[in-house]
Structure formats: C-alpha cells, structure tokens
Amino acid sequence: MDFSALINSISTIACVLSVERLPDDKIGDLRIVAANKAYKDSMPPNYYDGMLYTELFPKERKFEHFVASSCLKRKQIHTYVEAKTIGKWMDQVYIPLESDRDDIGYCIFSYELTENADPERMGNISHDTATSVIKSCAVFRTAENFHTAASEVVQELFEKCEADRVRVVSVDELTQGLKYIAGKAKNGFDDQDQGVDKIPPEVVKTWNKTIEQTNCLIITDEADMKNLEDRNPEWAKSLQEAGVKSICFVPLFQNNNIIGYLYVTNFDTSRTIEIKELLEHTSFFLAAELANNNLMEKMRELSNLDTLTGVFNRNAMNIRVDEFVSKAELRLRPYGVIFIDLNGLKFINDKYGHEAGDQMLWSAASIISEIFGDDEIYRAGGDEFTIICTKLSEDVFLDKVRRLREKTAYPSEITMSIGYHYSGSGDDIRIAMRNADLAMYKDKEEFYQEHPELRGRKI
Structure with a gap:
C-alpha cells in the first residue's frame, strides 16, 4: 500500500508504522513504512522508508505495545510521556489504518515535543x-x-x-x-x-x-x-x-x-x-x-532523637511518660524503669575535652543498646539515660540490669551509676521514675565514696 500522499498531508511530525501479526497474537517486525518531511527532517541521515524502527532507536517494548494495540487491535491511542532518551516530553497519537493484509497492521504515529512537562497536556x-x-x-x-x-x-x-x-x-x-x-x-x-x-x-x-x-x-x-x-x-x-x-x-x-x-x-x-x-x-x-x-x-x-547517641531524647521521653499517665492500658501492665548516670564525664571533659566526652556518651549509649536494644532508651539530658521496659518479666528485667552493672563496673572504660524500679501491678510511672532516680543517686554516691578522684560535681 502507498501511504505517501496520506502521510504528507499531515503537518505535524508523523509517519506510518507497520507491525507483523505472528501466531498466538505475538508481534513481529515493526517498520517505519513512510514518513512526512517533518519526520524525516527530525531523523538521522540514514533514514529510509521501510526500515526497522530499531535501526534508529533502542528497542522499546512499551512503544511496541502501543503500536501493536493500534495496528492490530484497532485502538486509537493518545499518550503524553517523558522521552528520557532525548530529554523531552512527547505528546503521541496513534491512529489505526485499514490494511489489505491479515498478517500486517498499520497506524499513523504522530507526535509533538515539549521541553518540559505540560500540565494541560498531562490532564488530557x-x-x-x-x-x-x-x-x-x-x-x-x-x-x-x-x-x-x-x-x-x-x-x-x-x-x-x-x-x-x-x-x-x-x-x-x-x-x-x-x-x-x-x-x-x-x-x-x-x-x-x-x-x-x-x-x-x-x-x-x-x-x-x-x-x-x-x-x-x-x-x-x-x-x-x-x-x-x-x-x-x-x-x-x-x-x-x-x-x-x-x-x-x-x-x-x-x-x-x-x-x-x-x-x-x-x-x-x-x-x-x-x-x-x-x-x-x-x-x-x-x-x-x-x-x-x-x-x-x-x-x-529529629525532634525525638538525640543526634549524638542515636537514642530517643528527653522530648520523646516526656511524650512517653504522658502516654503512661493518660492511657489505662499502659498504666495497668507491668513495666520497669532504669535511671543511669555516667561516672566521671566531667572529669573526661575537663581533662581531654568535650570531643572525648561526646565519644564517652556515644559509647555509653552503644553499651546500653547492646543489652536493652529491644526496649525504649532515652538520653534524658547531659550524662543521664532512662530506659523504659514494657515487654520484660521481672526476672528478665533484673537479669538485664545485672548484665549492665557487670559490663560497666569499675575499672571499665565506661562506668555507670544505676537505679531501677520494677512495677508488677502498674504503679504511677512518675513514682516509679522517682524511685529509680533516688536509687541511682544512692549508687552514684557510693561510687564516688570509693573513687573520690573521679568526682566531677557535688552530689
């Protein structure tokens, strides 16, 4: 069939495409049968009528699917797509044509290019x-x-x-x-x-x-x-x-x-x-x-994490405590609270600088996370950490506290004062935290009595 007169009557960039119909509805060669002057002018010098489209462009299965749907299934198609190979957007139209052969289908393929995505075209x-x-x-x-x-x-x-x-x-x-x-x-x-x-x-x-x-x-x-x-x-x-x-x-x-x-x-x-x-x-x-x-x-x-240690910050802890106070399902189930204060942080800061102090805080958080990684860990401020455990039985909770004490006992590089409270009946968490805090300060006082050279501040 001669499509020259038809395609040359179209002013936009356009060509006639053909597709082979193979058995089992598979498609064969896709060719550019004829093209108008606008199309030929946009193509490389090696263009000729009847060439396989893959002689000009990389194989593109999506494009082949559109052409086959138009040529063989008689569908008129309009689509607006990003042509990444040329860095532009392409407004495409596929119009099916009559064919004189059962094994070949034809369609007109016409397109316009835009430098950027056009919202009006995208809305069509x-x-x-x-x-x-x-x-x-x-x-x-x-x-x-x-x-x-x-x-x-x-x-x-x-x-x-x-x-x-x-x-x-x-x-x-x-x-x-x-x-x-x-x-x-x-x-x-x-x-x-x-x-x-x-x-x-x-x-x-x-x-x-x-x-x-x-x-x-x-x-x-x-x-x-x-x-x-x-x-x-x-x-x-x-x-x-x-x-x-x-x-x-x-x-x-x-x-x-x-x-x-x-x-x-x-x-x-x-x-x-x-x-x-x-x-x-x-x-x-x-x-x-x-x-x-x-x-x-x-x-x-960012608002709930401590950027230095990677654990939750004081803001997140306050929100969590408010949840315990306001929600009955949290108040009525067993939980454990641990208060931790690092020993000797001021000594490290004064002697080696705040960069060394930051490293000490990071290392402390890593040790805590190693043991309490499945629980809620908060840096409450300065050298203070708080842990809230809601998934542990009392025996497991106490065993974790024991492991933390052993890992941070003097003369370990990182030593901690630790206080804790376990509630099996759902005490007010504010009372539990106060009890843990008092126990921690008692533990710290005993530590500095044994090691006065590390005392960095008045208890």
Missing part, C-alpha cells in the same frame, strides 16, 4: 481515569494519616485494575532499601513481610537503571519478560518465581529522584494502556504525598 486523560485520580486526591485530603490514605488509594486501584496485587513501596534515601507502604492482594491480604523489606538495596538500584530510559516498566507477555531478562536477569527471575506474568511498574519521583514505586501484577493485559494511564497519573500526586510524609517523619525523628 479519559473520564474514568480522571474520576479515579480526583477521588484518590480527595482521600489524601480527608484521611486521618498518610498510611490510611495510601491504603484507600491502593484499594481504589485494585478495584479499577482487577489485578492480582497492587502495592506501594518507598525507597530509603540513604540505604536504597525498600519500605512497605500499602498493598492489596486478590486473596484478601498483602503479605508485606515476604520480599519487600528483604530485597537487597543493590537489587533495588538495578530497577532504576533498568527503567531509566522510560517512565515505567510494562510486561504483558513472554516477549516482554524475555526483554527484561536480557536487561536485568535477576529481576526477571524474581518476578517469574513470584508467579508474575504481567506487571505495570511505575516509579515515584521527587526532584528527579526515585523515592518509591507503585505497581500492579497479573492484570488484564487487554487494558494495558488504560491501566498505565491510571497508574502514571496516580503516581504524580502519590509521589508528592509520599515525599511530604517522608519529610514529616524525618522532622518527627
């Missing part, structure tokens, strides 16, 4: 997608917290995509490890503990490299999976072992950095374009909400 989506996205936006504005909202949005996507699984994960900025955010599976629950938190950071880093030239990963058939195998065999293997036959995998961006992923698996591949559109547009505001939540968590962490 189907009514169903727009409704779902707006609903999800409203969820984030009305939900009690981020995780509740994320779960509701995942539920909406799960119902719309009719997939086996929908999941949102975040990527830790420092470790590049994954953190589970929300998920929904066909069996009624999402086994978040299987796979997500245990995927090594070095594997996660390969995902970004694999999809760096596109804005998402789409696998709809064996050919797509084989293409992934060639680029990232370990990822393809993990998907196959998990029983994944199709996936739409969309990164969540903040300032061009990937902060998470949204993906669906084993969906109706006849709806791939619709599902891709829904996930990509949902990802825009989901990424913004995730970034905001990450910032809030970091601020909460």
Whole structure:
C-alpha cells in the first residue's frame, strides 16, 4: 500500500508504522513504512522508508505495545510521556489504518515535543481515569494519616485494575532499601513481610537503571519478560518465581529522584494502556504525598532523637511518660524503669575535652543498646539515660540490669551509676521514675565514696 500522499498531508511530525501479526497474537517486525518531511527532517541521515524502527532507536517494548494495540487491535491511542532518551516530553497519537493484509497492521504515529512537562497536556486523560485520580486526591485530603490514605488509594486501584496485587513501596534515601507502604492482594491480604523489606538495596538500584530510559516498566507477555531478562536477569527471575506474568511498574519521583514505586501484577493485559494511564497519573500526586510524609517523619525523628547517641531524647521521653499517665492500658501492665548516670564525664571533659566526652556518651549509649536494644532508651539530658521496659518479666528485667552493672563496673572504660524500679501491678510511672532516680543517686554516691578522684560535681 502507498501511504505517501496520506502521510504528507499531515503537518505535524508523523509517519506510518507497520507491525507483523505472528501466531498466538505475538508481534513481529515493526517498520517505519513512510514518513512526512517533518519526520524525516527530525531523523538521522540514514533514514529510509521501510526500515526497522530499531535501526534508529533502542528497542522499546512499551512503544511496541502501543503500536501493536493500534495496528492490530484497532485502538486509537493518545499518550503524553517523558522521552528520557532525548530529554523531552512527547505528546503521541496513534491512529489505526485499514490494511489489505491479515498478517500486517498499520497506524499513523504522530507526535509533538515539549521541553518540559505540560500540565494541560498531562490532564488530557479519559473520564474514568480522571474520576479515579480526583477521588484518590480527595482521600489524601480527608484521611486521618498518610498510611490510611495510601491504603484507600491502593484499594481504589485494585478495584479499577482487577489485578492480582497492587502495592506501594518507598525507597530509603540513604540505604536504597525498600519500605512497605500499602498493598492489596486478590486473596484478601498483602503479605508485606515476604520480599519487600528483604530485597537487597543493590537489587533495588538495578530497577532504576533498568527503567531509566522510560517512565515505567510494562510486561504483558513472554516477549516482554524475555526483554527484561536480557536487561536485568535477576529481576526477571524474581518476578517469574513470584508467579508474575504481567506487571505495570511505575516509579515515584521527587526532584528527579526515585523515592518509591507503585505497581500492579497479573492484570488484564487487554487494558494495558488504560491501566498505565491510571497508574502514571496516580503516581504524580502519590509521589508528592509520599515525599511530604517522608519529610514529616524525618522532622518527627529529629525532634525525638538525640543526634549524638542515636537514642530517643528527653522530648520523646516526656511524650512517653504522658502516654503512661493518660492511657489505662499502659498504666495497668507491668513495666520497669532504669535511671543511669555516667561516672566521671566531667572529669573526661575537663581533662581531654568535650570531643572525648561526646565519644564517652556515644559509647555509653552503644553499651546500653547492646543489652536493652529491644526496649525504649532515652538520653534524658547531659550524662543521664532512662530506659523504659514494657515487654520484660521481672526476672528478665533484673537479669538485664545485672548484665549492665557487670559490663560497666569499675575499672571499665565506661562506668555507670544505676537505679531501677520494677512495677508488677502498674504503679504511677512518675513514682516509679522517682524511685529509680533516688536509687541511682544512692549508687552514684557510693561510687564516688570509693573513687573520690573521679568526682566531677557535688552530689
């Protein structure tokens, strides 16, 4: 068929593409059959009519899927995507054409380039997608917290995509490890503990490299999976072992950095374009909400952590004590409180400087964490630490106190004065803390009586 007159009548950059229909609905060669002057002018000098598209561009399975859907399934498609290989955004239109052959399909492919993302073009989506996205936006504005909202949005996507699984994960900025955010599976629950938190950071880093030239990963058939195998065999293997036959995998961006992923698996591949559109547009505001939540968590962490030692600070301790006072379920269960004061910190500061004193505090926190790592450790101020234990029987609690005394007894490099109180019947925590504090000062007085040369301040 001669498409020259048709394609030359189009003023925007355009060409006619053809796709071979192979047995079992697989696709064969994808060729650029004819192109108008605007298209040819934008191509390298080696362009010629009838060439394989891979002679000009790297193989792109997502592009092939769009072309095949238009050529062979008679779908008219509009999409606005980031063309990372050229650093621009591409407003694409695919229009199916009549074919005189059963084994070949044709479509017009036309596009316009924009330097940056155009919100107006991005908003040109189907009514169903727009409704779902707006609903999800409203969820984030009305939900009690981020995780509740994320779960509701995942539920909406799960119902719309009719997939086996929908999941949102975040990527830790420092470790590049994954953190589970929300998920929904066909069996009624999402086994978040299987796979997500245990995927090594070095594997996660390969995902970004694999999809760096596109804005998402789409696998709809064996050919797509084989293409992934060639680029990232370990990822393809993990998907196959998990029983994944199709996936739409969309990164969540903040300032061009990937902060998470949204993906669906084993969906109706006849709806791939619709599902891709829904996930990509949902990802825009989901990424913004995730970034905001990450910032809030970091601020909460900074406000509740002691930056020198890494344990909780006095502010966090005060909040926790208020919880014990106000919540009956905390008041009525057994707990233990330990007060710790380092011996000789002022002596170290005066003789060796505050850097040595800081090292002493850090080392002390490390020793405490080694024994009480599963409990709540607070730096109450200066050289004082407080531990609240809510999960220990009295025998285990006392055994931990004994181990801490043995590890920090003189002449250890780090020595501590220790006082404690265990409540088996739910005493007022303020009374328990006072008792532990008095016991600690008694222990300190006895220590300095034995070692007056280390006395750094009046007791």
